[in-house]
Amino acid sequence: MAEQTVAPQPPLIEGRGITRLYSMGDSEVAALRGVDFSIQMGENVAIIGPSGSGKSTLLHILGLLDRPTAGQYLFAGVDTDTLDDDRLALLRNRAIGFIFQSFNLVSGESALENVAAPLVYAGVKRKERLERAEESLARVGLSDRAHHDPSQLSGGQRQRVAIARALVTRPAVILADEPTGNLDSRSSADVFTLLQELQAEGLTLVTITHDQRIADRAARVLRVEDGMLVEHDGVAPSYLDGAPTQGPTTAPGNPPTGAVVPAAEAAGQARTSIGLAALGLVAEDEQ
C-alpha cells in the first residue's frame, strides 16, 4: 500500500469513507455518512458531538465491535474487513482496551478477577494473570481493593478497576466511552488525571466525551455531527457540557500531550512495538 512505502509505520487507526447504516423497519438510517479519519500511535484524541450524532457508532467501529456498512477501516495497516470474528476478538483482546461509561464490571467477581479477565481470553496462565492484574491494579492505585466485589467499590474506584482491566493486556489504544459520565466531580478528576498520565506514558487514547477538561486536554478533537466528522485541532466547541457560555477555547497551559517529555516518548515507542507485536501475530495468522 502507498502509505506503507511512504511512512515506516502506518497510522494505528485509519478510516476511509466509513458509513454505517441501520435499518429501522422499512427505512434505513445513516449513523455515519462516509467519514475519513486517521489516528497515529500515541495520539490523544477526543470525539465530541451531540447525542445521536453517531459518535458511539464511530467508537464501536474503531473498537472492532461493529463493522462499517461501507468504507474501509484499517487497524495498524490491516484491512479489518478481511478479518473474521475470531480475529477481531483477538485484536480487541490484544490491541484495544475499552473503558465504558457504566464501567461494565462483572459483579460476583473480585476487582482482581475483573482486571484479569482479558488475560483469560488471551490464554495467559492463572499465576501470571493474577500477577499482571495486581500490577495493573497497583498502577491505578487500588491494590488494597483487589479482593473487593465491584458492588463494594465507589463509582470512581470501579472506573479505575475498569481502566486497570483495559491496561492489563498492554494494548496499543484505549477507547473510552464517556469515562467520567457517571462520576461525581472528584472521582471524575481522579479518572481524568489517571487517563492523562497513561496517555503521557505513550498510550494512544481515544475518548468520547462531554467533559470539558478531557476535550481541552486532547491534542485533537474530532466532532461528529449528523454522521459527519469535523476536525477541530485542539479547539473544543461551545456546546460541551458545563461550558455552554465559554465559547471556543484553546487549552492554554495544556499543550497537546503528543509532545511531552522525551521519557514519555520512549515509553510510547515501547508501547507501539508491543501493540504491533500483537498485530503482527494477527497478520501472521492471516497468511
Place this chain on the structure above:
Amino acid sequence: MSFLEALRLAVRRLRTNPLRTALTTLGVVIGVASLVALIGVGEGTQTAITNQIAGLGTNLLSVNAGSSTVGGVRGVAGSASTLTVADAAAIATLPGVAAVAPEMSVSNVVVVNGRTNTTTTMTGTTPAEASVRNYQIQTGAFLTDLSVTKGLRVAVLGPTTVTDLNATPASIIGQTITINGIPFTVIGVTQPKGGSGFTNPDDAIFAPITAVQSRFTGAAALRTIGVSLEDPSQLAYVESQITALLRYRHELASSASDDFSMVSQDQLLTVASTTTATIRNFLIGIAAIALVVGGIGIANTMLVSVRERVREIGTRKAIGARRRDITRQFLVEAVIVTLGGAVVGVLLGIAVTGLVGSAVNVPASPTLAGIALAFVSALVVGVVAGYWPARQASRLDPVEALRYE
C-alpha cells in the same frame, strides 16, 4: 479460554445464586433418582419372576397331553387322554433324563381340617416330583416309593394350604384331613417357594398317584409328565428322544401330528423375560420423562441467565471473548448443574430404590447399569438443554449487548 477457566467461572457464577442453582439441580436430581429407582424396581421384578420360574424346577421339561380334536374343534391342551404312567416310566429310561414325575391333577378339591376348609388343586404323583419340580421339605417327609406302591392315603401340603387350613406346619403333621370327603394323613409340608402372579406353587397338595387314581380319577390318563434333565444343554436332544418315543408308543402314523406337547423351563423364562422387560421399559420411560422435564428446567434457567447477563456477555466480547468462549462458559455451567444433579440423583436413587421396591412388594435394588444409564442420560440432557441458550449467548451482537439495560 481453557476448560478449567470455564469451570472456575461457572462454579463462581452458580454460587452467586444458590437457591436458583439448587432448584434447577432439583429437576435433574428427581429425574436421575427416578431412573435409578425404577430401573432397580424393573430389574428386581425381572429377577423375582425369573427366580420364581427357576424355583418351579431346574432343567425342567414338561410333557403335556396333546389336545384332542373332536369334530374339528381343538380342545385345550391336556384335554385328550394320551399320556400314561407307563409313558412316564418309558421316558425315565431315556439317556439324559435325570428324573420323571407323572402328574395327575385334580382341580378344585375341597380340603377340610377340623372346622376349617379350603379349595385347592391336588396332584397325584411320585417321589420324583420333589426333585423334578424343585420342592424342599420344611417339616415331615415327601412321598415315598412305599406310599406309591401301597396307594396310601397320605398327603404333603404346600405352606399356603397349611395357612389356609388355619394350622401351622408343626401342628398339622400327623393330622387327618379330608379331601373331597376322603381322609388323608398329612406327612409333610413343603418349603415356601414364594410366588405371586402365576399359579402359586405353595398352594398345593401332593398325594401318591396310585391313591389319587383309585379314589378320584380312576385309571385316567395323565395331564403332564415332569421331566428333569441331567444337563440343560441336552434339551433339544432329549426333546427329540421323547418325541420319537411317545410317537412310537402312541402308534402315530408318520402323517399324524403329535398328540402331546412339550414346554421347557427355558421357553417359560423367555416368555416371562419378554413380559418383564416390557414392564421395565415402561418404568424407564416414565423416569425418562421426569429427566426430560428436568432438562427443560435447565434450559429455562440458562435462558433466563443469558437474558440477565447480556451486558456481561457484551463486555466479555469487548475484552476479547470469542463466540466459542461464550458458548463454552454457558455450556459448562449447564453441564455442571446436570452433573451435580446426576450425582445427588444417583445417591438419592440408591437410597430410595429399596423403599419403592417394598412399596410395590418387589425385591428391588439399584443396578450398576441403571446408574450408568441414568448418569449418561442426564449428561446428554444437560448438554442438549444448555447448548441452545449458550449458542444464543454467543451470537449476541456485542454493540447491542453493551447497550442492553
